[in-house]
Amino acid sequence: MMSVISDVSFTRFGKRPEGLLDLVAESALPIARRYGRDIDFIVFSNSYSGEFSDMSGVNNLISTRLSMDDVPSMRVDNTSGSGGSAVMVADSLIRSGNASNVLVIGAEKMTGYPTKKSTRIIASLLHPEERSAGISLPSLAAFMTRSYLKEFDAPRESVARVAVKNHHNGSLNPYAHFQSEVTLEEVMASRVIADPLRIFEFCPVSDGAVSMLMTSDENRDSFGNDHVEILGVGYSSGTSSLSYRDSLTTIGSVRRSSEMAFRRSKLTPNYMDVVELHDMAAVLEIIESEDAGFFKKGHGWEAVMNGETEIGGPRPINTSGGLNSKGHPIGASGVAQAGEIYLQITGKAEKRQIKDAHLGFSLSMAGFGNNATAIVYGGAS
Amino acid sequence: MNINRCRNCGTKFLVARSVCPKCGKEDFEHVPARSGIVLESVELIATPDPYPDRYYLVLLDVDDVKVFCRSQEKLREGSQADIQDDELGPTCRKA
Numbered sequence: 001m002m003s004v005i006s007d008v009s010f011t012r013f014g015k016r017p018e019g020l021l022d023l024v025a026e027s028a029l030p031i032a033r034r035y036g037r038d039i040d041f042i043v044f045s046n047s048y049s050g051e052f053s054d055m056s057g058v059n060n061l062i063s064t065r066l067s068m069d070d071v072p073s074m075r076v077d078n079t080s081g082s083g084g085s086a087v088m089v090a091d092s093l094i095r096s097g098n099a100s101n102v103l104v105i106g107a108e109k110m111t112g113y114p115t116k117k118s119t120r121i122i123a124s125l126l127h128p129e130e131r132s133a134g135i136s137l138p139s140l141a142a143f144m145t146r147s148y149l150k151e152f153d154a155p156r157e158s159v160a161r162v163a164v165k166n167h168h169n170g171s172l173n174p175y176a177h178f179q180s181e182v183t184l185e186e187v188m189a190s191r192v193i194a195d196p197l198r199i200f201e202f203c204p205v206s207d208g209a210v211s212m213l214m215t216s217d218e219n220r221d222s223f224g225n226d227h228v229e230i231l232g233v234g235y236s237s238g239t240s241s242l243s244y245r246d247s248l249t250t251i252g253s254v255r256r257s258s259e260m261a262f263r264r265s266k267l268t269p270n271y272m273d274v275v276e277l278h279d280m281a282a283v284l285e286i287i288e289s290e291d292a293g294f295f296k297k298g299h300g301w302e303a304v305m306n307g308e309t310e311i312g313g314p315r316p317i318n319t320s321g322g323l324n325s326k327g328h329p330i331g332a333s334g335v336a337q338a339g340e341i342y343l344q345i346t347g348k349a350e351k352r353q354i355k356d357a358h359l360g361f362s363l364s365m366a367g368f369g370n371n372a373t374a375i376v377y378g379g380a381s
Numbered sequence: 382m383n384i385n386r387c388r389n390c391g392t393k394f395l396v397a398r399s400v401c402p403k404c405g406k407e408d409f410e411h412v413p414a415r416s417g418i419v420l421e422s423v424e425l426i427a428t429p430d431p432y433p434d435r436y437y438l439v440l441l442d443v444d445d446v447k448v449f450c451r452s453q454e455k456l457r458e459g460s461q462a463d464i465q466d467d468e469l470g471p472t473c474r475k476a
């Protein structure tokens with residue numbers, strides 16, 4: 001048996017006045033209205049409802065909000081990688097026969113606090129012995145950038161070009177936080193956050209939600225005509241101690257999860273028409289594009305410089321705008337990646353549509369590589 | 382700041398573990414980290430609460446173990462730095 005995604009519904013990402021449950025309802029209602037009575041499980045991807053919204057047990061608050069009080073539900077909390085994990089859990093529930101039709105919701109409310117406080121909340125995923133030095137997640141990306149540029153003699157501009165590309169893609173995505181393009185000059189003149197990385201090279205702090213209906217290939221005909229198949233899922237962890245990692249220019253969990261997803265789908269990176277990567281910082285898109293197998297180690301930056309990863313290029317990456325421009329409401333991001341692949345493969349991606357998109361790949365990463373979930377998708381055609 | 386060292390196989394690491402990642406034994410000693418060589422230093426302008434608004438994060442090699450410290454000044458790669466804890470955590474400065 002195989003699981004399929006049969007419907008997707010986004011809220012606009014950004015600084016939203018609504019609370020967490022309102023955002024969840026906005027994204028879930030279009031699906032619940034159509035298929036509410038058929039849904040027999042709700043998987044809620046979310047990490048920080050306690051910290052930002054003072055709520056726990058939030059999956060049950062959601063099911064009652066949607067008047068699906070008796071539908072079993074669970075929260076999947078895996079920091080930035082929660083969304084990929086939620087899709088993996090839904091796929092497992094369906095393939096094991098434990099559920100038939102799963103509502104997968106990813107959401108986060110994050111903009112209520114000053115940046116200094118939200119930076120502290122996100123940094124709580126680090127070990128105390130490392131965190132106490134004053135590390136933030138953006139500072140790790142700065143270390144990574146310095147190591148990458150040095151080790152592979154890559155130009156500084158190549159990292160900034162990822163941000164230029166993703167802001168362009170985001171300007172074509174009505175759900176993206178940022179709706180405008182930036183030039184290379186604007187990126188390089190923007191405020192330094194963690195030297196050498198500048199503000200346009202990081203994802204913004206965003207609120208947002210996205211919902212999907214997942215079912216089995218056997219049940220799919222009850223849920224419309226547009227389905228995207230989950231062909232293979234891979235997952236892996238790497239050490240959560242940053243000081244224990246040998247290299248800052250490769251991420252073991254990304255390599256292993258991607259390799260597993262391709263092996264299970266009996267496909268290779270070359271076949272992928274559309275790819276979503278976890279670009280919390282622009283440099284991560286380059287490093288993950290290598291670790292997932294799309295480019296040789298140390299050559300991802302050349303692909304960016306040559307325009308290969310743009311919409312219209314041979315290897316489009318982050319057509320949605322990526323976390324960099326679409327925004328990164330933590331629990332929503334991995335589900336939104338699957339949603340973007342769904343829109344692309346079903347031909348509903350409008351201005352950013354890739355021609356003849358049949359196969360896709362997403363990489364959802366937790367805590368700077370603590371773990372990763374890679375998913376290979378396919379569509380009937 | 383202390384480094385953890387396995388009493389059985391000598392493996393050293395920064396983050397507390399209950400089991401040695403190399404030999405599986407559970408007996409450790411704590412070795413004070415007093416100085417190291419600067420591997421990289423990054424200026425951080427957006428910092429987490431309750432830390433100051435601006436500082437350098439320094440990655441040090443302490444006897445083959447990597448450790449992170451906070452510094453008020455930029456430290457040159459390859460130079461020697463002394464480590465000292467303040468009320469927030471480990472800091473370092475030019476030796």
Ligand SMILES: [Zn+2]
Nearest residue numbers: 387390401404
């Ligand atoms: Zn040992």
